[in-house]
Amino acid sequence: MLAEQATALVNMEQLEKVYPNGTIAVRGVDLEAGAGEFICFVGPSGCGKSTIFKMIAGLEQPTGGQLEIFGNSPHEARKQNEIAFVFQEHTLLPWSTVEANVMLPLALRKVPKPERREAAHRALRLVGLSDYVKALPRELSGGMKMRVSIARALVSRPKLLLMDEPFGALDEITRQTLQQELLNIWRQEEGMTVLFITHNVFEAVYLSTRVVVMTPRPGKVSAVVDIPVPFPRDDTFRTSPEFGHYVGLVSQALKH
């Protein structure tokens, strides 16, 4: 029990968020995320997935329950610069090059320029965009912009990576390529925990070590499905009976 406490990166107890307009976004959420986990959140629109992420990131304050990140408050945790966020839209600075966009988190922390650049190039190598250092966002495709966003999130080597429907706007082929890349990166960056929101059950099962299934009105966790399939996973996993089994489990949990 004690050992588990020590490794918990994110800890939610009876977490609740009621927006000022009275909307109960989430209520009574209990969840613990350990180091090195890959947890997907699935659930219909409006069940409070983004709200949970916003609270973790410190963009919204919980109205009830407990929320601890790295054993601290979200505010303290953010100051440690070990949380990174990838939004559904790529949110790149349109006037900045790919390199400058990726270096941004480090630039804001006033990390010396050579170090910054080195870290940016490393992150861009991870997402396969080394050739696009000097490109501007408008010159990239949607998938490439998303890669840049991911590189920017990785540049500070975060312990916790929050991804809110990052692949939602991409076509299926690009999506699968990026899923594979993300898994590779996650395994390379040892100990990094990824929390990932998706509407796509297949994506959730393919990526995660655990799938958190949420239901709306009020938003709550209705089931947590373990996916104890070893990594590396590849396309053969997508077509395996095992995969179908877990997809079935998650889909069933969603229907409740």
Added chain:
Amino acid sequence: MVIDKTELPALRYGNPDTKNKGRLRQAMPPAASVARKWGSKLLPPVAAFVIFIGGWELAGGLLGIPAYLLPKPSDIVRAAVENAGNLGVSVFTTLSEAIIGFLFSIVFGVLGAVLLASSKTVEKAVFPYAIVLQTIPIVAIAPIIVIWVGAGANAIVIISFLIGFFPMLSNTLIGLNSTDTNLKNLFFLYNASKFQTMWKLRLPAALPYIVAGLKISCTLAVIGAIVGEYIAGIGGGKGGLGYAITVAATRLQTPYLFACGLSASIMGIGFYLIVNYFSRAMLSSWHESEMRTR
């Protein structure tokens, strides 16, 4: 991890000259067709101009309208040429006043907006006024300026500045407040300071709005300078176009009056075109500004 490079847009990032690529991509049409295209585009307006001027000249001569009522184009040109020296001095005077006033309205407009936008409370209190302020008819309060700083160039520059200042201020302020929420959240998550958020996010994001403000202000600055000259006179210095126009009007030197008005129009249009050109250059480098400074 394998990316099919053939699917990605062509690479040209080693090449600093990315600005012209749009133009380079098009094949150059043959010279003859270029000439024809320009001909068909230019000919109608030129023809209309010639017919209009010619008709005016003819009508003036045939109907015998006196020059002090409606001068013929040739009268206007003669008046301009005969007084070329004075006209040149007037244009130069007005232009310098307008430019100084315009520069002041840029500096104070942008600085003021940044200051206002830096504090949530101040911004909330002042923002509605800033929107309304840009519609103030500065001309109506111009005589007060003359009372305060005396007649002459100072008052004229201040009037020109004031008239261009409020559009600059409110445009910049609106731009600073229209930053994308996701980007703001991003800066928040990465613990950016207020100054960093302003300098690296809000100001660059406001650039299109600032440019829109520039275009409005530059036109107004010229109007402000001329109106300022109507109201504030010359105060011992050399008179600008506004002053020359009042003098010519009282002396019924109508051809020279027309020449002055024409010069003012050309000056205003020219000034606008120059500012427009710079604005465009700025906006196209907007995307690249980071690249340049690094």
